[in-house]
Amino acid sequence: MSTAAVHPQDAAALETGVVRKVSRRITPFIIVLYFLSFLNRVNVGFAGLTMNHDIGLSQAMFGIGAGIFFVGYIAAGMPSNLVLQRVGARKWIALLMVVWGVLSAATAFASGPYSFYTLRFVLGLAEAGFFPGIILYLSFWFPARHRAFVTAMFMTAAPLSNMIGSPISGALMNLDGVAHLHGWQWLFLVEGAPTVLLGVVSFFYLTDRPDDARWLAPAERQWLSDAMRREREAKATQSQSSVWAAVKDPRVLLLALVYAGTSTGLYAIGIWAPMIIHRFGFSYFELGLVNAIPNLFAVLTMVLWARHSDRTNERRLHVAIACLAAGVGMLLSGYAANAIVLIVGLSIANFGINAAKPPLWSMPTQFLSGSAAAAGIALINAMGSLIGGTIGPMVIGRLRDVSGDYSLGLYFVSAMLLVSAVLAYAFGLRARRAALDVSC
Numbered sequence: 166m167s168t169a170a171v172h173p174q175d176a177a178a179l180e181t182g183v184v185r186k187v188s189r190r191i192t193p194f195i196i197v198l199y200f201l202s203f204l205n206r207v208n209v210g211f212a213g214l215t216m217n218h219d220i221g222l223s224q225a226m227f228g229i230g231a232g233i234f235f236v237g238y239i240a241a242g243m244p245s246n247l248v249l250q251r252v253g254a255r256k257w258i259a260l261l262m263v264v265w266g267v268l269s270a271a272t273a274f275a276s277g278p279y280s281f282y283t284l285r286f287v288l289g290l291a292e293a294g295f296f297p298g299i300i301l302y303l304s305f306w307f308p309a310r311h312r313a314f315v316t317a318m319f320m321t322a323a324p325l326s327n328m329i330g331s332p333i334s335g336a337l338m339n340l341d342g343v344a345h346l347h348g349w350q351w352l353f354l355v356e357g358a359p360t361v362l363l364g365v366v367s368f369f370y371l372t373d374r375p376d377d378a379r380w381l382a383p384a385e386r387q388w389l390s391d392a393m394r395r396e397r398e399a400k401a402t403q404s405q406s407s408v409w410a411a412v413k414d415p416r417v418l419l420l421a422l423v424y425a426g427t428s429t430g431l432y433a434i435g436i437w438a439p440m441i442i443h444r445f446g447f448s449y450f451e452l453g454l455v456n457a458i459p460n461l462f463a464v465l466t467m468v469l470w471a472r473h474s475d476r477t478n479e480r481r482l483h484v485a486i487a488c489l490a491a492g493v494g495m496l497l498s499g500y501a502a503n504a505i506v507l508i509v510g511l512s513i514a515n516f517g518i519n520a521a522k523p524p525l526w527s528m529p530t531q532f533l534s535g536s537a538a539a540a541g542i543a544l545i546n547a548m549g550s551l552i553g554g555t556i557g558p559m560v561i562g563r564l565r566d567v568s569g570d571y572s573l574g575l576y577f578v579s580a581m582l583l584v585s586a587v588l589a590y591a592f593g594l595r596a597r598r599a600a601l602d603v604s605c
């Protein structure tokens with residue numbers, strides 16, 4: 166039976182039930198996958214506490230190695246997302262996870278700067294398709310009005326990986342000497358293995374499209390398929406759907422620049438926070454617990470922020486205000502003279518960085534569809550990561566070597582986030598003014 170014949174009240178109840186059921190099936194699983202993805206890319210921050218000395222890395226060299234991950238990440242991002250759209254998430258995500266899990270574990274055997282750089286680069290190639298692929302995947306399953314909240318739930322994995330992963334990483338660092346391996350080698354080996362296992366599970370668990378969802382009742386499957394088809398058709402009449410359309414759209418560039426600031430902040434905290442906090446004399450395990458505090462605050466607040474964005478159907482100001490808060494938090498962290506002020510600053514920054522992302526990732530599919538959406542999401546992710554993930558860690562490492570502390574690097578990150586706040590506020594203002602002029 167067509168969903169068009171369903172009574173509006175029944176249709177609302179059906180929508181609520183289907184979205185809840187799809188959320189329960191998909192969201193917890195992709196949170197775990199992203200948890201491992203983010204952990205495998207930022208656990209180098211804990212490893213660097215002793216690895217740098219063991220394999221002969223300066224702070225600047227470590228920053229290059231942390232950033233070179235994103236050179237591979239950028240190179241493979243758009244092609245990987247286009248492949249996912251063609252072959253489906255089930256096969257492609259499973260393959261990517263197995264490959265990057267093996268590469269992450271292999272970092273345990275880096276023996277010098279060049280092997281470290283090479284492993285980080287190929288890890289970036291392997292991870293490139295996961296995050297933009299999941300953002301695209303969510304657009305296949307959730308109507309736009311539900312997407313910011315679901316995206317926020319998915320993205321809690323980033324602060325969760327720091328919150329839960331930090332104590333685990335700190336504990337693994339204490340295995341130094343066990344089986345003649347360094348603690349940082351155990352860290353890479355132990356945290357890479359679950360990714361390979363979950364990659365295999367992904368092949369059997371993920372479902373590519375609503376039409377294939379045998380775990381939905383026929384009426385539920387029909388409603389969701391119809392709803393997503395209508396949304397695609399509506400966007401096709403008012404949005405752009407070719408890869409070239411995404412490449413040349415100035416809104417894609419603007420969102421990429423906004424994302425660059427949030428990425429700079431995300432990886433500044435993910436990669437450098439353990440070393441910044443370590444100067445206050447904490448043990449490895451204590452360091453892990455202290456580093457978890459700002460991430461716990463981010464997890465609790467970012468979901469509420471995204472829910473408010475969905476309820477008000479407003480994206481631009483939610484991104485701008487969050488970026489502003491993150492910039493202020495980073496500025497406070499740079500001025501911090503004691504651990505308490507530093508943790509407060511990092512908590513505010515962590516909230517803003519993570520809260521900005523769900524409403525931001527709900528914006529591209531408002532004006533792009535089809536291949537343009539796949540390409541646009543990958544392009545925003547790649548361009549944002551070029552600045553935030555590659556240049557950011559390198560600049561922080563260089564400023565640390567030059568100045569002797571991390572304050573200048575944190576001020577740099579703060580400036581990037583404040584620029585993102587301004588750009589997010591400016592997004593779409595011209596179109597809004599034009600619409601107002603026409604209505605007048």
